[in-house]
Amino acid sequence: MKSEYDVVIVGAGPAGSIAAKTAAQKGLSVLLIEKRQEIGDPVRCAEGVSKIWLRKHIEPDHRWICADVKGSRIFAPDGTMVEMSEEIAGGEVGYVLERKLFDRALAYESAKAGAEVMVKTRATDLIMENGFVKGIKVMHLGELHDIRAKIVIGADGVESKIGRWAGIDTSLKPKDIETCAQYLMSGTGMDQDYCYFYLGNDIAPAGYVWLFPKGGDLANVGIGILGSESGEKHAIDYLNEFVQKNYPDAKILEMDVGGVPVSGTIEKTIANGLMLIGDAARQSDPITGGGIINAMEAGKMAGEVAYNAISKGDVSTNALQEYEKRWRESIGYEIDNSLIVKDTFTAFTDKEINSLAHSLEGVNFSSMSLLDLLYALFKANKKLLWDLRVLFKNVVKYELDFERDK
Numbered sequence: 085m086k087s088e089y090d091v092v093i094v095g096a097g098p099a100g101s102i103a104a105k106t107a108a109q110k111g112l113s114v115l116l117i118e119k120r121q122e123i124g125d126p127v128r129c130a131e132g133v134s135k136i137w138l139r140k141h142i143e144p145d146h147r148w149i150c151a152d153v154k155g156s157r158i159f160a161p162d163g164t165m166v167e168m169s170e171e172i173a174g175g176e177v178g179y180v181l182e183r184k185l186f187d188r189a190l191a192y193e194s195a196k197a198g199a200e201v202m203v204k205t206r207a208t209d210l211i212m213e214n215g216f217v218k219g220i221k222v223m224h225l226g227e228l229h230d231i232r233a234k235i236v237i238g239a240d241g242v243e244s245k246i247g248r249w250a251g252i253d254t255s256l257k258p259k260d261i262e263t264c265a266q267y268l269m270s271g272t273g274m275d276q277d278y279c280y281f282y283l284g285n286d287i288a289p290a291g292y293v294w295l296f297p298k299g300g301d302l303a304n305v306g307i308g309i310l311g312s313e314s315g316e317k318h319a320i321d322y323l324n325e326f327v328q329k330n331y332p333d334a335k336i337l338e339m340d341v342g343g344v345p346v347s348g349t350i351e352k353t354i355a356n357g358l359m360l361i362g363d364a365a366r367q368s369d370p371i372t373g374g375g376i377i378n379a380m381e382a383g384k385m386a387g388e389v390a391y392n393a394i395s396k397g398d399v400s401t402n403a404l405q406e407y408e409k410r411w412r413e414s415i416g417y418e419i420d421n422s423l424i425v426k427d428t429f430t431a432f433t434d435k436e437i438n439s440l441a442h443s444l445e446g447v448n449f450s451s452m453s454l455l456d457l458l459y460a461l462f463k464a465n466k467k468l469l470w471d472l473r474v475l476f477k478n479v480v481k482y483e484l485d486f487e488r489d490k
């Protein structure tokens with residue numbers, strides 16, 4: 085085992101593997117470590133991603149794509165269904181992945197680019213010297229090792245410790261975590277061209293139930309509820325109730341549970357010699373809980389910034405500020421807007437959700453202008469536009485800044 089690298093990355097999820105690939109392609113010596121013995125397994129994900137964004141990072145491969153989704157069906161508490169299909173996104177919606185294979189394919193890409201990959205290797209602490217992160221301590225096959233690095237990238241997911249070890253506050257309150265439970269099921273009979281979402285405070289308080297097609301007659305059937313809503317009844321209890329009521333004949337083949345950070349952006353994601361990316365940096369979307377694409381985007385930026393900083397011989401927060409700035413201006417902007425929408429919609433009563441669905445039922449979104457949409461929302465709930473005023477202000481400001489910087 086080598087004991088010194090330019091960059092060491094902790095965690096071989098989508099964030100870590102893309103960061104490793106990017107830094108290795110730039111010619112840096114890179115080590116990617118993963119505590120599990122198999123990258124990507126066990127899966128804690130519904131596995132849905134946007135096609136357009138995925139293609140920015142990896143060419144889609146049928147070996148890890150289970151379903152090619154053409155749209156979504158959203159069910160209000162009273163059963164009203166709103167369908168959003170692919171025309172809205174110019175024929176591009178999403179894939180449902182097989183993450184066991186997808187995560188491994190990403191790690192393989194990083195290895196092909198020149199990164200070393202070590203599984204069954206757990207980071208146990210950081211090496212700190214004079215206020216700088218200088219590497220990590222790892223446990224590999226029962227032995228402790230020190231591995232030095234110019235930059236450490238923390239990609240250790242929702243349960244991240246790397247940030248905390250470097251003095252960055254990544255703590256999450258119960259209201260900042262979506263607690264999730266999911267079954268892989270056969271026999272739901274769902275339309276494999278669509279993702280289904282079920283809303284309602286009795287079904288999933290401050291969250292939703294999802295059915296994502298997995299090919300054949302398989303589907304990921306899961307639920308996410310805000311941690312602050314989980315009292316006597318846990319996510320799994322809500323999921324069992326939903327399945328028994330709606331898909332009583334479907335069979336459970338797998339089960340997983342996990343948490344998604346929905347806190348919105350945190351204050352700081354860098355320290356001297358350190359960057360945090362993906363779920364470790366709380367970069368998942370507060371509305372959908374989706375974090376795969378943001379993790380990959382942040383991984384790419386961190387890999388590029390690591391190269392710039394090491395080339396200049398400055399790995400202090402001054403140099404790493406470039407990462408902080410770039411991710412906040414792109415995915416950070418989306419996350420902040422999503423948080424406003426999430427906070428507004430999670431306060432909705434079932435009656436308000438139903439009324440919103442009634443005004444959108446049967447609407448052809450592809451031929452709808454923004455004004456039509458605003459009118460429909462206003463008809464459903466007059467307070468809604470007022471609640472979302474900060475969002476509109478952000479969007480207008482972003483558009484103006486974008487025009488000015490062009």
Ligand SMILES: Cc1cc2nc3c(=O)[nH]c(=O)nc-3n(C[C@H](O)[C@H](O)[C@H](O)COP(=O)(O)OP(=O)(O)OC[C@H]3O[C@@H](n4cnc5c(N)ncnc54)[C@H](O)[C@@H]3O)c2cc1C
Nearest residue numbers: 095097098099119129130131132207241342362363375376
């Ligand atoms: C139930 C559920 C459903 C979801 N559905 C979706 C979805 O449909 N679409 C979507 O985009 N997102 C979804 N997400 C979120 C998505 O899974 C994450 O946002 C995404 O995996 C984040 O990628 P990451 O690389 O940051 O972290 P992870 O994928 O969590 O990878 C972190 C890696 O670090 C490793 N690690 C942790 N600590 C250490 C250590 N000390 N040493 C070494 N290795 C370590 C872990 O083993 C893990 O492999 C879902 C999440 C859950 C829980």
